[in-house]
Amino acid sequence: MTRYxxxxxxxxxxxxxxxxxxxxxxxxxxxxxxxxxxxPDPRSFPLREIAEISSYVVExxxxxxxxYSPTRGVSYFLNSVRDFANRHGIEVRSDDxxxxxxxxxxxxxxxGRALLDPGDLVVTEEPAYLGxxxxxxxxxxxxxxxxxxxxxxxxxxxxxxxxxxxxxDRERAKIIYTVATCNNPSGTTLPLDRRRHLLExxxxxxxxVVEDDPYRFITFSEEAEAVPLKSLDRDGRVxxxxxxxxxxxxxxxxxxxxxxEPVVSxxxxxxxxIDLHTPSLTQFIAAEALNRGVVDNHLPRIRSLYREKRDAxxxxxxxxxxxxxxxxxxxGGFFVWTWFPGSVNARRLLEKAINRGVAxxxxxxxxxxxxxxxxxxxxxxxxxxxxxxEGVRRLAETLREELGEAKA
Amino acid sequence: MTRYxxxxxxxxxxxxxxxxxxxxxxxxxxxxxxxxxxxPDPRSFPLREIAEISSYVVExxxxxxxxYSPTRGVSYFLNSVRDFANRHGIEVRSDDxxxxxxxxxxxxxxxGRALLDPGDLVVTEEPAYLGxxxxxxxxxxxxxxxxxxxxxxxxxxxxxxxxxxxxxDRERAKIIYTVATCNNPSGTTLPLDRRRHLLExxxxxxxxVVEDDPYRFITFSEEAEAVPLKSLDRDGRVxxxxxxxxxxxxxxxxxxxxxxEPVVSxxxxxxxxIDLHTPSLTQFIAAEALNRGVVDNHLPRIRSLYREKRDAxxxxxxxxxxxxxxxxxxxGGFFVWTWFPGSVNARRLLEKAINRGVAxxxxxxxxxxxxxxxxxxxxxxxxxxxxxxEGVRRLAETLREELGEAKA
Numbered sequence: 133m134t135r136y137x138x139x140x141x142x143x144x145x146x147x148x149x150x151x152x153x154x155x156x157x158x159x160x161x162x163x164x165x166x167x168x169x170x171x172p173d174p175r176s177f178p179l180r181e182i183a184e185i186s187s188y189v190v191e192x193x194x195x196x197x198x199x200y201s202p203t204r205g206v207s208y209f210l211n212s213v214r215d216f217a218n219r220h221g222i223e224v225r226s227d228d229x230x231x232x233x234x235x236x237x238x239x240x241x242x243x244g245r246a247l248l249d250p251g252d253l254v255v256t257e258e259p260a261y262l263g264x265x266x267x268x269x270x271x272x273x274x275x276x277x278x279x280x281x282x283x284x285x286x287x288x289x290x291x292x293x294x295x296x297x298x299x300x301d302r303e304r305a306k307i308i309y310t311v312a313t314c315n316n317p318s319g320t321t322l323p324l325d326r327r328r329h330l331l332e333x334x335x336x337x338x339x340x341v342v343e344d345d346p347y348r349f350i351t352f353s354e355e356a357e358a359v360p361l362k363s364l365d366r367d368g369r370v371x372x373x374x375x376x377x378x379x380x381x382x383x384x385x386x387x388x389x390x391x392x393e394p395v396v397s398x399x400x401x402x403x404x405x406i407d408l409h410t411p412s413l414t415q416f417i418a419a420e421a422l423n424r425g426v427v428d429n430h431l432p433r434i435r436s437l438y439r440e441k442r443d444a445x446x447x448x449x450x451x452x453x454x455x456x457x458x459x460x461x462x463x464g465g466f467f468v469w470t471w472f473p474g475s476v477n478a479r480r481l482l483e484k485a486i487n488r489g490v491a492x493x494x495x496x497x498x499x500x501x502x503x504x505x506x507x508x509x510x511x512x513x514x515x516x517x518x519x520x521x522e523g524v525r526r527l528a529e530t531l532r533e534e535l536g537e538a539k540a
Numbered sequence: 541m542t543r544y545x546x547x548x549x550x551x552x553x554x555x556x557x558x559x560x561x562x563x564x565x566x567x568x569x570x571x572x573x574x575x576x577x578x579x580p581d582p583r584s585f586p587l588r589e590i591a592e593i594s595s596y597v598v599e600x601x602x603x604x605x606x607x608y609s610p611t612r613g614v615s616y617f618l619n620s621v622r623d624f625a626n627r628h629g630i631e632v633r634s635d636d637x638x639x640x641x642x643x644x645x646x647x648x649x650x651x652g653r654a655l656l657d658p659g660d661l662v663v664t665e666e667p668a669y670l671g672x673x674x675x676x677x678x679x680x681x682x683x684x685x686x687x688x689x690x691x692x693x694x695x696x697x698x699x700x701x702x703x704x705x706x707x708x709d710r711e712r713a714k715i716i717y718t719v720a721t722c723n724n725p726s727g728t729t730l731p732l733d734r735r736r737h738l739l740e741x742x743x744x745x746x747x748x749v750v751e752d753d754p755y756r757f758i759t760f761s762e763e764a765e766a767v768p769l770k771s772l773d774r775d776g777r778v779x780x781x782x783x784x785x786x787x788x789x790x791x792x793x794x795x796x797x798x799x800x801e802p803v804v805s806x807x808x809x810x811x812x813x814i815d816l817h818t819p820s821l822t823q824f825i826a827a828e829a830l831n832r833g834v835v836d837n838h839l840p841r842i843r844s845l846y847r848e849k850r851d852a853x854x855x856x857x858x859x860x861x862x863x864x865x866x867x868x869x870x871x872g873g874f875f876v877w878t879w880f881p882g883s884v885n886a887r888r889l890l891e892k893a894i895n896r897g898v899a900x901x902x903x904x905x906x907x908x909x910x911x912x913x914x915x916x917x918x919x920x921x922x923x924x925x926x927x928x929x930e931g932v933r934r935l936a937e938t939l940r941e942e943l944g945e946a947k948a
Contacts, residue, residue, distance in 0.1 A: 133775075139803070141654055143653060144654040144655065144809070144810065149805075171607065174602075174603040177602060177606045179606070180599075182606065183594075183598035186591075186598055190590050194587040198587070198789035198790070198792070199579065199790060200579055233815075235815050237813075241813055245549065246549055267813050338542075338546070382607060383609065394544040401557065405649055405671075406646060406649045406675075406814065407643050407793065408793070411642070411791060411793040413825075
């Protein structure tokens with residue numbers, strides 16, 4: 133028989149299936165309420181509209197929608213996205229490059245491949261989005277992590293950390309990666325003054341900023357000062373990325389990014405070798421949905437769906453959690469972040485919680501340099517409100533038991 | 541202003557837009573007949589069926605077809621592909637891994653990333669598929685090239701070349717990459733005895749075989765002995781990949797691969813960091829098309845469409861080409877390969893040909909280690925038969941002029 137080990141690249145040999153993923157498979161059985169996922173509620177998909185649009189674009193634009201298309205994307209799609217973005221306060225300039233991606237995950241991977249050499253430094257909030265950690269880690273990056281508080285990245289600490297880098301590491305520091313609005317996993321939204329501060333720092337330390345912004349359209353608070361970093365950028369430093377996964381349907385796997393043309397043209401060259409281009413059909417479907425107003429008209433319904441769930445989670449946390457537990461109060465998005473008392477180990481807690489019928493993601497997974505053992509990410513987008521309440525109740529019960537044991 | 545050069549990875553800094561691509565942009569204007577492309581004829585797309593299926597799968601499987609799905613692919617799709625493959629003589633074993641990819645280009649990229657370290661050797665026929673050269677080059681691979689004749693890779697030379705490697709390079713040689721049936725760019729199909737020989741050699745030198753097989757279903761000859769290498773593989777060495785681009789629609793960007801489970805599970809881990817998964821919707825569309833028999837019923841029509849075009853090209857070559865020009869006689873696929881007299885430089889010829897109103901791809905582009913200056917790839921899948929005939933006539937005229945000049 134063939135032995136395969138000799139054929140694997142160093143990268144592949146180093147990769148393992150995530151142990152959390154394995155642990156969470158246990159949660160797929162029986163009566164376990166999962167607060168561990170990150171899926172949109174399928175009731176948010178405009179099924180009838182997408183069904184109608186799909187057959188319409190094939191019938192009317194079939195020779196293009198079913199044909200190969202440019203690596204950057206289909207111009208109907210790119211123009212529609214540019215309009216949509218500008219209509220929603222995301223300033224995509226006329227000289228910016230814009231590109232379709234297979235989900236924003238692909239945008240992250242392309243950035244890793246085109247901007248990072250092994251050993252380069254990515255600056256990011258901690259906890260940070262898992263998909264970004266993966267994509268940048270595959271590129272061989274190291275992470276310079278900046279702690280958060282209830283409002284997101286501590287930009288004062290960011291500055292301090294950059295200042296104290298030695299000259300070698302300062303040279304290797306290339307990008308600040310952030311989900312500034314309704315962060316995954318933390319649910320925080322960066323205030324305007326910190327946004328400005330972050331951009332000042334990027335300029336002072338000559339860094340690019342990667343603004344990963346999938347939750348912008350799912351905010352419940354009118355007064356949110358969540359101006360995109362992209363729109364505050366006067367220096368051509370921000371690469372903005374977003375996605376149709378949360379506002380139309382994730383099964384399209386359709387994202388986009390916009391940024392300085394010299395950078396986007398490098399991302400394009402890398403993408404060409406990866407998959408030639410993003411499917412034409414999904415681009416035509418999304419473009420048509422944008423132009424018919426399906427996305428815009430649909431947003432209020434999505435927002436109220438998720439707001440109800442966010443409220444259910446925050447109320448249940450308030451009602452059931454023992455003293456000493458803290459959590460964020462997201463103005464939108466899919467997630468709440470919780471800090472347990474320091475004695476609690478969230479992985480150990482997860483095993484017990486699954487036995488009590490609730491699952492979550494232990495927070496250490498979102499800490500690329502270690503730490504966060506007493507934290508957890510709770511998802512409210514997928515389960516129904518009743519399940520959210522019952523899930524939080526079970527989690528609180530497990531936690532009370534754990535704290536009692538720890539005291540004993 | 542921000543200077544971007546400092547941010548590029550070594551890979552990105554080394555990448556340039558292809559000069560041939562630039563040259564061929566000239567051919568997009570005016571009255572130029574392009575034999576340079578590689579697009580399917582849009583008349584081959586079953587538009588009405590895909591329109592109907594698209595709305596059907598959204599309406600009936602919408603909660604799954606529009607939701608996130610596993611990195612390996614949607615099980616409805618994977619099961620349908622396995623059946624389709626086995627029905628057409630491609631032996632996908634029950635213990636093989638199988639995975640959906642964003643076009644087979646992504647399969648190539650994943651193989652590059654999961655199997656190749658910089659400096660590793662890829663063995664391939666010469667000329668070789670450009671997308672594979674790109675994907676493996678991005679992984680830092682070197683190429684060990686094996687010349688072709690009218691029947692494809694010279695497996696006698698393959699063996700000789702492997703035998704004469706030093707022990708270091710023998711260790712670095714990992715895969716044989718081949719398009720054994722209706723090769724792009726050469727149009728050749730490897731005979732059965734060479735297929736067996738290639739597999740023997742793979743076993744003797746402990747190599748994996750990557751069989752890239754998008755044209756299998758577009759063959760015009762009943763007696764073709766084009767048994768898949770995958771079906772001859774008794775040793776678990778073949779990674780098979782194919783695509784729906786030529787038999788359904790390239791705008792779906794949907795490919796698949798099947799091979800030894802330990803290898804596929806590494807490809808899956810890499811894919812997870814690249815895009816999480818292939819769009820669910822396009823997988824559902826293709827699965828439904830397979831299960832309704834749309835693909836199988838459609839194949840005869842596609843074959844006769846392309847056969848007419850192949851015939852037009854071969855007849856025109858016979859009629860117009862000056863003595864000393866040789867070409868392949870493909871039993872299917874999209875391309876004919878031509879060898880011009882040794883004095884002809886195909887890039888120089890291309891500039892003149894564009895002025896006379898015809899374009900093609902100079903063959904040196906398909907030679908990763910140089911060479912092939914007097915060769916060219918001619919495409920017959922996209923232009924109508926009359927344009928093919930007129931294009932070949934113009935090319936022959938340019939060539940006669942060039943040969944006259946060379947003699948003078």
